Amino acid sequence: MSQLEIKNLHVSIGDKEIVKGLSLTIKGGEVHAIMGPNGTGKSTLSKAIAGHPDYTITSGEVLLDGVSILEKEADERARAGIFLAFQYPSEIPGVSIANFLRAALQARLADGEEIDASGYYKRLYAKMDLLKIDRKFTSRAVNDGFSGGEKKRCEILQMAMLEPKVALMDETDSGLDIDALRIVADGVNTMRGPNLGVLLITHYQRLLDYIVPDYVHVMYDGRIVKSGDKNLAHELEAKGYDWIKKELATAQA
Template structure:
């Protein structure tokens, strides 16, 4: 069982961004994608989540063998995919507790209702794990939140929705070291044989806390190099120029 991407070509308007992009993320594994700005990392995340601005021109994206190409974002979420945003949106007037409760209710069979007592018991337990004050439940989604609070809110949603596959689109962006550790702890608690992670990041520091099974370098819309966690250390030390030089030599 896996999140499988085969020869995916994605464009914005007439501009091609992803070019025959292929990657398989099996359940139980954490894959990290690194690469310079403008190489298509966030495009990959948004296209897989069904964002309307990103047109999948060709190729396949499968969750456990079922295609999600052309599916609506809510159907993709029900299929088991969760996207943690780089820049989470503010939703004034909608509290965290009501938002997550509505998301969970939407996944239940018609006529079945979420039990409030069990819901809040689980919610508070997850908030305690993330060191979130329980007063957060009555705050509007990301409204007036700091960068760290927004990212913790994203991880709280992930933990409550219990997806099969998680894409983290530069979740470390804007976090101080303490917030980074708390977010990473939440992710590590979710690691296991029934869940796969795709972690998109610019910096190796996140991967010190969420240690990946595989690291991939993305350049010009596709993966050009793969390795283990040591590849991230090499990128941190040398930057990306040496990868570009390798590509030029092998062209």
């Protein structure tokens, strides 16, 4: 069983510190939700773990199965088992989803090893059936002209094919209607199991009605300020984030 350990992580963009000492351990089989108001560093956290060059990790550790990933390039982290489902996935004109995924899987093989084409398509189609995705979908260019829902579906399919150890899902629910939200939730629920740890980053409780988390964390001003189970999400829904802010202010006073 895999685990991702984040230890006292500090992340800056330029001179500005965004994540200010965050610790969290995600074990295989667990779904953690991070909630919090806008601008508290939720997306920064996920991009920094994935290795985006704009984000500087100034101190702290991120270990995947006990091994630090911070010295690795983004692609090495991906191949080690970190998957980031993007809030705004990029478009890659002219590259079909099928070819893109094939290249991504090929990149995981040793030099000189060729991916088995028929085996690959068999697996791709099996995953698509599982996620109820139409066969024609993978001949389209990656995210090129896709609706919001199609982009998320594309992210979920990639996640299913790449079988990461840890999936970081960055505001996967933003801008989705209820049908698209169901697609994402069904996909994640299908993949849920001992081999996958999930970090769900979300602004709203709504997604958590469909993907029920094991743990809920509230992030505020670059740190986790409160943790609990799924009921914490309901509490936040009822009372809003101001309640947390007040509690914090009292504690600090």
